[in-house]
Amino acid sequence: KAGVTQTPRYLIKTRGQQVTLSCSPISGHRSVSWYQQTPGQGLQFLFEYFSETQRNKGNFPGRFSGRQFSNSRSEMNVSTLELGDSALYLCASSPAGTSASSSYNEQFFGPGTRLTVL
Amino acid sequence: GQNIDQPTEMTATEGAIVQINCTYQTSGFNGLFWYQQHAGEAPTFLSYNVLDGLEEKGRFSSFLSRSKGYSYLLLKELQMKDSASYLCAVPIYNQGGKLIFGQGTELSVKP
Numbered sequence: 550k551a552g553v554t555q556t557p558r559y560l561i562k563t564r565g566q567q568v569t570l571s572c573s574p575i576s577g578h579r580s581v582s583w584y585q586q587t588p589g590q591g592l593q594f595l596f597e598y599f600s601e602t603q604r605n606k607g608n609f610p611g612r613f614s615g616r617q618f619s620n621s622r623s624e625m626n627v628s629t630l631e632l633g634d635s636a637l638y639l640c641a642s643s644p645a646g647t648s649a650s651s652s653y654n655e656q657f658f659g660p661g662t663r664l665t666v667l
Numbered sequence: 668g669q670n671i672d673q674p675t676e677m678t679a680t681e682g683a684i685v686q687i688n689c690t691y692q693t694s695g696f697n698g699l700f701w702y703q704q705h706a707g708e709a710p711t712f713l714s715y716n717v718l719d720g721l722e723e724k725g726r727f728s729s730f731l732s733r734s735k736g737y738s739y740l741l742l743k744e745l746q747m748k749d750s751a752s753y754l755c756a757v758p759i760y761n762q763g764g765k766l767i768f769g770q771g772t773e774l775s776v777k778p
Binding site for chain 2: 582592605
């Protein structure tokens with residue numbers, strides 16, 4: 550089974566631009582979560598999508614948004630980029646059940662997209 | 668609120684045993700994960716504990732005490748390739764795929 554894939558792997562943008570990152574989950578996984586990883590803050594949850602609906606959201610400004618398609622692929626968008634948005638953006642897919650209270654939510658991470666904002 | 672604490676760095680010698688601790692505070696409990704992350708790579712799953720006690724998987728074991736809000740990861744017969752960041756994470760109760768991660772413990776294995 551192919552793992553989680555993310556494109557692009559590396560991206561350089563300038564302040565004020567916007568960026569779209571893509572994630573293809575493991576086949577059959579319906580839940581896709583996005584995380585931001587920085588040296589200072591560690592891994593922080595951005596949002597989770599399940600069946601094309603945002604199921605959970607972290608504490609990030611509205612400049613961060615996402616969506617999920619019917620084939621479970623997901624994209625996240627960051628508008629009006631700031632220097633502090635430079636980070637590794639990780640996508641994780643999970644064979645989560647339909648209930649948000651599923652007791653086992655092992656997440657399989659993709660390789661990440663390294664975003665540098667200049 | 669949710670809070671997870673881990674030591675920032677640890678150093679150990681090849682062949683030795685090291686224990687990485689994690690304490691957590693959550694409202695509700697839905698298990699605890701340990702992930703390993705090598706520099707520049709994605710986190711990979713090591714273990715999941717939902718019941719108290721020790722679970723052993725080869726050289727790696729993970730322990731959980733729900734009453735104390737405490738877990739540890741035990742690595743035996745350390746190898747150089749075990750140098751990595753070890754992340755403790757808890758899923759938020761009733762919030763599906765949302766994981767809260769600790770800052771990670773950077774383990775350096777020396778010869």
